[in-house]
Amino acid sequence: MIWEIDEKKVVIEGLDADGRPDPAYAAALGLLQAPSGRRAVAGVCDLVAWLLLQLPLWLGAMPLLFKLAGGSISPYGFVNHPGFVLAVVMAAVSFVFSLVYCIVQLAMHGVRGMTIGKAITGIRTVDVRTLERPGFGHVLLRSLILLGASLVPLLLPVFLASPLFDGSGRRRGWHDKATGVWLIDVRSGLDPFDEKRLRVARKMVKAAPAAERAVLPSLATPTDSHAQPEYRPGSRISAGVLGVARPHAADERPAVGLSQATAPVQPAPTDAGQPVLGGFRPADPAVAGPDRAPVVDQGLVSDVPVTQPPAQPVQPPVQAEQPRQVQRPQQPPQAQPAHPVQPEPSPQVAAAQASSSDAEPPVRASAPAVRYALRLDSGESILVSEPVLLGRNPDATSHPGARAIPLADASRSLSKTHMLVRPVAGGVAIVDCGSTNGSGLFHDGVEYSVTAGTPAMAAEGDTIRLGDRRATVVRV
Incomplete structure (x- = not known):
């Protein structure tokens, strides 16, 4: 039997291939x-x-x-x-x-x-x-x-x-x-x-150099009217937000902005090509008849609750010089009963009917604010939704309102109270609390020193150095 002894050779850093100092x-x-x-x-x-x-x-x-x-x-x-x-x-x-x-x-x-x-x-x-x-x-x-x-x-x-x-x-x-x-x-x-x-x-x-970020195509409108844009989106809505509309079935109504609206009445078949005014197609003496019904245009549905207009008496024929009035013809017997029963409106719809002229469209819920977190080199993540105080055993006495979070540090490169991290728009703000080994900020592969007591901005993807520890700013 041959015994192999594992000799621990001391590896000296900074020597070239010939063993000479570099x-x-x-x-x-x-x-x-x-x-x-x-x-x-x-x-x-x-x-x-x-x-x-x-x-x-x-x-x-x-x-x-x-x-x-x-x-x-x-x-x-x-x-x-x-x-x-x-x-x-x-x-x-x-x-x-x-x-x-x-x-x-x-x-x-x-x-x-x-x-x-x-x-x-x-x-x-x-x-x-x-x-x-x-x-x-x-x-x-x-x-x-x-x-x-x-x-x-x-x-x-x-x-x-x-x-x-x-x-x-x-x-x-x-x-x-x-x-x-x-x-x-x-x-x-x-x-x-x-x-x-x-x-x-x-x-x-x-340490290996940080990978460079890929250059994304510009979304800005070219100044030259004849130039082609670098990025062509799938769809553009009237608000200017880029995206692709979600397809839905013919009998499905999109829920965005229509939480308090009643289901629209399915229109009766009409002739294509007739002009639409105010959501109703006016009656034409040439084509109007007892089997013709007002048509609701599906493309003009708004956030205001839609109700069926009250029944109006049939007017006799009017003079040619007077404006035409919309007549409500009788529904065909095979389509609807002689006396259709109107559904009882909900309380929200009744309130909208009572103040139809003064009603305001419902307020849309704002999108949740973007939050950021610190992903440590150990794999743990710290949510920065409030001021956070980092260190071996941070003392929050001099930083009221900050949440103290102790970090494990085998090499003892962290100070007791090392850094204060606060959430700001677009990332986090870091403040070195006068640490012994200092702090740094890696942005685009370049390290910038963080002066004690001076706030520094860290955006998404930047890496923060606390002594020997590392933390990356990520979006939650």
């Missing part, structure tokens, strides 16, 4: 090379701090040593000199302080990538491959190389000037390349020792 990846993270001027100032600051620790030696012990070296006193006189004990104490103080200074400098340089001078000038040292702390061994070897170069005349200035001749453009000197380190600027660029920001930057670099 400068483009570091630039995408936001890492910037340290300027040469500030590197020189950092070295001077470290040297000045070390010289200050040598003052006890130079002031308390060196004068007596100069007398011994010049022959002013003998070795016996040097040991029995009244200032010998003070000289030894001052030399010991300088030695101890210098030893502690070197240990602290090496420890800070290896763990945090900075010395006293680098901390003052805003410079950090990182491992060029992992972009993390350089390690105690690398910085110790780098210090020994500079110390050895200082023992050879004119060799130390050459080492210190070697970053100016770096062909890669990253300002790495010979001692930097020998130890695999890189000096970066944390004032203008990203601080890699801020683990949360470095983790967010790596995720942003690995």
Whole structure:
């Protein structure tokens, strides 16, 4: 039996196919090379701090040593000199302080990538491959190389000037390349020792770019009268709304806007081509007869309830110069009974009959308002019908009326009270509540930073970043 051991290999991001560090990846993270001027100032600051620790030696012990070296006193006189004990104490103080200074400098340089001078000038040292702390061994070897170069005349200035001749453009000197380190600027660029920001930057670099939205045809009317429109709808109604009318059967009456209207009376067969006035076809002496009935035009039905007009007595023939009056002929015996029974109108129809001249058409119900929600990267959705306060444990004391919703955050990139989301027309308004890791807004594949306390508009399809979490604005 062959046992296979699964070795967990550490995957280092930012290396090319040959295993060398990729400068483009570091630039995408936001890492910037340290300027040469500030590197020189950092070295001077470290040297000045070390010289200050040598003052006890130079002031308390060196004068007596100069007398011994010049022959002013003998070795016996040097040991029995009244200032010998003070000289030894001052030399010991300088030695101890210098030893502690070197240990602290090496420890800070290896763990945090900075010395006293680098901390003052805003410079950090990182491992060029992992972009993390350089390690105690690398910085110790780098210090020994500079110390050895200082023992050879004119060799130390050459080492210190070697970053100016770096062909890669990253300002790495010979001692930097020998130890695999890189000096970066944390004032203008990203601080890699801020683990949360470095983790967010790596995720942003690995994230796939947002897909571009498809270009839809324009619905605007072309300005040129001879130009053809880009989009031809199936139907256009008189209100200007585009769409296709829903087909219905011949005996089915559309319910839109006719909830309080009575069923129309089916018209009797008439001659096609007769003019229609006010919904009734006037009687023609040539074609009128006892079997002719008024015709109701189905295309002129409105929202006002329709009732059958009251019966009128039959008028005798009138003069030619007088206007013709509509006669109500007798219904044929085979179509309707001699005395048709009128149905009892409903209360709504009776009220409409009582005020037929002053009645107003019924008020149509308005369409429901569009609402939006936040779809989190975990698959959950949060309806934004009121102000919503998001965070690890949001406190709504300073935001009265807002609904506090805690979000799960394993990486602890969310602040306790991270963001306020309010519903607005066309989307939602987001306000960063002074979070530690900040917030962002992705629109058309581009991220825009959200300033704390300043509202930002997020439309449908935009993505909101809260620390390491993501939420997409969707329409409900």
